Amino acid sequence: MTVIDRYLLAVRAFLPRAVQRDIIAELSEDLRSRVEEREAALGRPLSDAEQESLVKDLGHPALLAGRYGPRRQLIGPEMFPFYWLVLRLALGVGILVHVTIAIAMLVGGKTAQAIRQVTVILPIVAWVQFSVITLAFAALDAYGVLTRFTRPWNPRTLPATGFRARPVLHIAVAVLLAVWWLAALRYPFLVFGPGASVVKLAPIWMSLYVPTLLLMLGDIAWQTVGLVRPQWTRIRVLVRIALAMLQLVVLYALARAGEWVVIANPTRQTERLQQIVAAFNQFFPWGLALAAVALVVVTAIQLMMICCLDKGAAPAH
């Protein structure tokens, strides 16, 4: 068996079965023609070294076979910047959350769990995030989502500002808060730190757990719409007002509870602990009132900013 035969066999191994025979027959014919031409020019059969040189010009069998396949890319260059932004954001928030949890565990004296959180759970979560986001964007790219949704675009809808770092930061913080809230019931030390062994959240928090989570998700959705569709002024204003009202309702329901922190283990309560819990429950309504005022002020500022940006971006007719 000559080196040319071996080369063709190697190329064949890398080709799809359906086209193997056809491609190898054509390559074989080409190589035979080249050999005959060289032999006619030299007046003698080609040596093994000369045959090796001939097939070396064609490149590695795997590379040659690979050129016959369609050009493949998981995520195209147009979709890649979106993929990269989401991946960095997700991984950044993920790392921040797990490091925060690990620090809380360290403060709570759970060193082994903290190390496990960073060395085992964080890499697994990051890997899952990477896989899910990559597959999702590959599917979106294969579906041609960018082409479909960017075809009827209107230059008037372009935002008045360039890259908006602030909304991205707000979304990251909102996601972080939602993740913290999701973990807070399971890991009380995320709320109380070392004090989690003596105090816990009152039952009202459990009653308001889901509504609060939904409002947090609503806030993330609202921030995201502000990032990708800043020109949707009316819907953004209406949703912001609706969210603020619902947040005030939750604050009101919370305020009516009467107690917000209770002693974790009543059999181990001391007078000093009772005093601390009572003082906290006495001052907590003031905190709620401050939160309500802050909510109204922040909402008003957000609404003003939306309206000002909308006026600034309005085209001159």
Place this chain on the structure above:
Amino acid sequence: MGTSLFETLRLELRRGCLIVAVLAQLRTEHYGYTLRKALADRGLDIDEGTLYPLLRRLESQGLLVSEWREEDKRNKRFYKLSAEGRRVLKDLLAEWEDLNVAVHTIVGRSRSVA
């Protein structure tokens, strides 16, 4: 670094030109080996590892048709331009002419400015 960048840009520049050249050369029928020689004789070297996959891709796009036929007691695959290939080649050549004129004009002006 500079050589590598040049090589990348050269490959990009050649890629489109090779397609036009191959389509133009296949206005008359060829099999792979004679096609490569015909292109080389006219100053365009193309290696087999590039040519054969390109022929297959152009055929799958409907721009070429091929058939296996015996010649000199050997089976060879002959390629020629399809009707669709002729139409596309005509458009590509018109585009090529426009580009050529534009690039010549730009390069000429740049040189005179420099």
